[in-house]
Amino acid sequence: MLPILEVKDLKKHYPVKKGIFGRTNGMAKALDGISLTICKGETFAIVGESGSGKTTLGKTVLRLIEPTSGSIIFDGVDITQLGAESMRQLKTDMQMVYQDPYGSLDPKWTVGRTLEEPLRTHYSLSAQVITERIHRILEVVGLTPQHALRYPYELSGGQRQRVGIARALILEPKFIVFDEPVSALDVSIQAQVLTLLEDLQSRLSLTYLFVSHDLSVVRYISNQVGVMYLGKMMEVGPTEALFSDPLHPYTQALISAIPEPNPDKRSERIVLSGEVPSPRNPPSGCVFHTRCPKAMPQCASIQPEWLQISENRYTACHLYTN
Amino acid sequence: MTKLLEIDHLSIEFASPTGPIQVVSSISLDLEPGQTHGIVGESGSGKSVTSLSIMRLLPKDQARVVEGDIRLQGQSLLGMSESQMQKVRGNRIAFIFQEPMTALNPVFKIGRQVREAIRQHSKKSKRAAQKEAIALLSEVGISSPEQIVNVYPHQLSGGMRQRVMIAMAIASNPEILIADEPTTALDVTIQAQILDLMKKLQKERGMAMILITHDLGVVAEVCDVVSVMYAGQIVEQGDVKTLFREPKHPYTVGLLNSIPQFSGKEKRLQAISGQVPHPAEYPAGCRIAARCPSRMDMCDNIEPTLYELDHGHRCKCHLYRGDENVTYS
Numbered sequence: 001m002l003p004i005l006e007v008k009d010l011k012k013h014y015p016v017k018k019g020i021f022g023r024t025n026g027m028a029k030a031l032d033g034i035s036l037t038i039c040k041g042e043t044f045a046i047v048g049e050s051g052s053g054k055t056t057l058g059k060t061v062l063r064l065i066e067p068t069s070g071s072i073i074f075d076g077v078d079i080t081q082l083g084a085e086s087m088r089q090l091k092t093d094m095q096m097v098y099q100d101p102y103g104s105l106d107p108k109w110t111v112g113r114t115l116e117e118p119l120r121t122h123y124s125l126s127a128q129v130i131t132e133r134i135h136r137i138l139e140v141v142g143l144t145p146q147h148a149l150r151y152p153y154e155l156s157g158g159q160r161q162r163v164g165i166a167r168a169l170i171l172e173p174k175f176i177v178f179d180e181p182v183s184a185l186d187v188s189i190q191a192q193v194l195t196l197l198e199d200l201q202s203r204l205s206l207t208y209l210f211v212s213h214d215l216s217v218v219r220y221i222s223n224q225v226g227v228m229y230l231g232k233m234m235e236v237g238p239t240e241a242l243f244s245d246p247l248h249p250y251t252q253a254l255i256s257a258i259p260e261p262n263p264d265k266r267s268e269r270i271v272l273s274g275e276v277p278s279p280r281n282p283p284s285g286c287v288f289h290t291r292c293p294k295a296m297p298q299c300a301s302i303q304p305e306w307l308q309i310s311e312n313r314y315t316a317c318h319l320y321t322n
Numbered sequence: 323m324t325k326l327l328e329i330d331h332l333s334i335e336f337a338s339p340t341g342p343i344q345v346v347s348s349i350s351l352d353l354e355p356g357q358t359h360g361i362v363g364e365s366g367s368g369k370s371v372t373s374l375s376i377m378r379l380l381p382k383d384q385a386r387v388v389e390g391d392i393r394l395q396g397q398s399l400l401g402m403s404e405s406q407m408q409k410v411r412g413n414r415i416a417f418i419f420q421e422p423m424t425a426l427n428p429v430f431k432i433g434r435q436v437r438e439a440i441r442q443h444s445k446k447s448k449r450a451a452q453k454e455a456i457a458l459l460s461e462v463g464i465s466s467p468e469q470i471v472n473v474y475p476h477q478l479s480g481g482m483r484q485r486v487m488i489a490m491a492i493a494s495n496p497e498i499l500i501a502d503e504p505t506t507a508l509d510v511t512i513q514a515q516i517l518d519l520m521k522k523l524q525k526e527r528g529m530a531m532i533l534i535t536h537d538l539g540v541v542a543e544v545c546d547v548v549s550v551m552y553a554g555q556i557v558e559q560g561d562v563k564t565l566f567r568e569p570k571h572p573y574t575v576g577l578l579n580s581i582p583q584f585s586g587k588e589k590r591l592q593a594i595s596g597q598v599p600h601p602a603e604y605p606a607g608c609r610i611a612a613r614c615p616s617r618m619d620m621c622d623n624i625e626p627t628l629y630e631l632d633h634g635h636r637c638k639c640h641l642y643r644g645d646e647n648v649t650y651s
Contacts, residue, residue, distance in 0.1 A: 191593035
């Protein structure tokens with residue numbers, strides 16, 4: 001399969017300011033050397049806990065956040081080198097859907113106006129064509145043309161998220177970044193939105209980057225998974241292989257922490273001690289060593305390299321060195 | 323067995339400009355000592371209103387209990403005076419909330435807040451209370467409690483704040499702990515720590531627990547008995563193993579089918595179509611009828627009763643008419 005997006009050694013470092021003169025005092029590494037490849041028509045999921053840098057990654061890939069270094073190759077073009085105008089044109093191919101369907105829609109705009117805006121920004125179309133496209137896209141996401149006249153407060157959470165998806169789709173993009181698209185929704189509504197995303201992907205041959213903390217959702221929706229911790233990629237692999245045979249101790253702990261809806265399987269969980277350290281002051285060596293149940297002496301001092309374990313499985317862990 | 327807490331056909335109305343709206347309708351549940359009862363449901367199902375009503379924390383000018391009773395060891399909580407109720411709150415029934423940041427006072431140090439929780443219910447000197455606060459913080463798994471008593475809530479992570487909340491809740495050795503979505507705001511690895519802690523404390527102290535959550539995984543992990551709520555009613559109730567193994571109500575089945583199963587082969591998710599109706603627009607018959615895949619003609623007009631199946635497994639659905647041993651309500 002053809003790669004549509006290739007990210008190479010992507011970094012985003014934020015200066016940590018201190019004192020009244022704002023002296024730079026070290027760097028917070030939100031993204032520290034992330035590489036990944038997403039093939040056309042695929043769903044690549046990024047999982048991680050708060051502070052892992054997963055949302056930063058989603059936004060940086062679209063250059064909504066400017067990377068510190070590294071390259072982002074979309075459809076053969078390194079978009080980190082593009083000027084403002086080419087980048088603006090590229091936005092018709094790359095779109096984003098946000099977590100919070102309440103915060104990401106303008107409360108004073110009707111749904112129709114929200115959907116009209118991207119069309120007006122990028123094309124000059126007649127009013128009639130615009131209306132037709134709005135009505136068509138509303139039907140695609142499971143709403144009706146009447147919804148174009150509604151305001152966000154008149155819609156339920158699930159309907160708002162459908163509007164957010166329609167806004168991303170109206171420019172007919174090839175690639176969409178979803179940032180926790182279903183975590184604010186109730187389970188029954190969550191299932192409606194997830195099945196909608198699946199249908200849209202096959203109908204419109206879309207490629208997704210799906211950022212989420214919910215491993216059950218990720219397992220359901222994705223083909224490839226990347227596990228992040230403190231700005232670093234811990235493991236990448238095909239979804240089924242990664243979930244049935246996780247390589248990295250962090251992935252193992254993350255998977256065993258999920259409470260399953262099956263009371264006969266009150267599993268012996270690997271409960272990690274401690275909490276995610278601050279990205280301003282990450283641990284030396286492997287960033288996970290302070291919480292790792294399998295930590296060895298070298299983990300505290302030597303940063304593990306990114307290793308290829310089998311055909312398409314990668315991890316960064318000293319257990320697999322040699 | 324003795325009933326520690328008994329909710330008996332409780333109905334609650336809220337005032338609205340268009341007249342009173344019933345948000346909780348005739349719900350009943352029993353809690354035995356040491357038991358964990360899960361209340362699970364989607365937004366707007368009435369689960370939080372139910373839990374707040376046990377503590378009598380609903381706004382008096384807006385909410386009104388129109389029917390039913392809540393009894394703690396046979397004594398009606400609804401009939402108590404405010405000062406009697408104050409002795410129940412915190413002392414015998416404690417409460418932890420979803421968002422520990424809003425439940426803690428941002429301008430006081432942790433030590434002072436935990437001390438206050440201790441001294442509210444016992445006549446201890448400041449020094450003795452401080453000592454007990456440190457012991458409690460250590461019991462909830464805080465590794466350096468002597469330092470934590472001197473910090474402010476904003477300096478702690480979400481998981482640590484929730485541990486502090488739990489320490490304050492167990493300060494008076496309550497018989498019942500009500501936890502409203504205690505782990506929803508936390509990351510999975512921290513959620514696992516907090517659930518483990520709650521199970522451990524419950525076992526050590528013999529507390530009964532009411533756990534309110536939207537997460538069926540959490541219910542399966544910690545609860546003994548479950549009530550599934552929908553639109554202000556309990557639609558299914560029973561032992562956790564039976565209910566997950568053989569869910570009876572189409573809504574419970576639908577809920578279980580809407581979560582991506584973590585183990586086993588994937589199949590397409592079966593979403594429940596439509597959405598929860600607004601409390602002012604509850605239909606006359608079964609409240610789920612419009613979304614139910616097994617809907618029959620009678621469902622639109624006749625409200626099903628909560629049929630008793632076996633071993634305390636109850637289900638509010640016309641499909642089980644005639645299957646029941648005894649009619650329950």
